[in-house]
Amino acid sequence: MPSVISSMFALTCPRCRRGELFPTSSFGFDKPFMQYEHCPKCGNNYFPEPGFYYGAMFISYIGSAFFCLGFIMLLHWVFEWSTASSFAALLVVAGLVFVWWFRFSRSVYFHLVSKYDQEMTKAVDAGTLSVPEPKPTSQN
Numbered sequence: 001m002p003s004v005i006s007s008m009f010a011l012t013c014p015r016c017r018r019g020e021l022f023p024t025s026s027f028g029f030d031k032p033f034m035q036y037e038h039c040p041k042c043g044n045n046y047f048p049e050p051g052f053y054y055g056a057m058f059i060s061y062i063g064s065a066f067f068c069l070g071f072i073m074l075l076h077w078v079f080e081w082s083t084a085s086s087f088a089a090l091l092v093v094a095g096l097v098f099v100w101w102f103r104f105s106r107s108v109y110f111h112l113v114s115k116y117d118q119e120m121t122k123a124v125d126a127g128t129l130s131v132p133e134p135k136p137t138s139q140n
């Protein structure tokens with residue numbers, strides 16, 4: 001059975017830990033903010049209420065603030081880069097990871113507020129569920 005941490009990083013459904021949350025790759029930059037409306041494997045509703053992922057914004061904000069601070073301090077103080085080149089490097093890194101970070105924040109939040117159902121993972125693996133093909137959300 002996948003652990004909660006590996007499921008968070010794999011961006012999979014918190015209930016069955018098998019179905020993908022997002023239809024496209026985090027680093028392909030194709031339809032970056034599109035998410036499935038329900039789990040393709042167990043049918044778990046990915047949007048249980050309007051504004052459900054509001055809380056993910058705080059995870060994203062806190063995490064990225066500390067990451068940016070740490071990154072600049074490391075380059076500037078440890079590697080003695082100039083302030084301008086440290087910030088230039090930060091912009092490049094932030095540009096590369098921001099889609100992944102958006103998705104990871106949603107994944108962490110969703111896992112924090114959801115219960116894991118081991119029976120669901122077993123049912124998915126056994127192939128006994130019939131779940132309709134999920135539509136991706138219309139946003140981008």
Ligand SMILES: [Zn+2]
Binds near residue numbers: 015039044
């Ligand atoms: Zn699922």
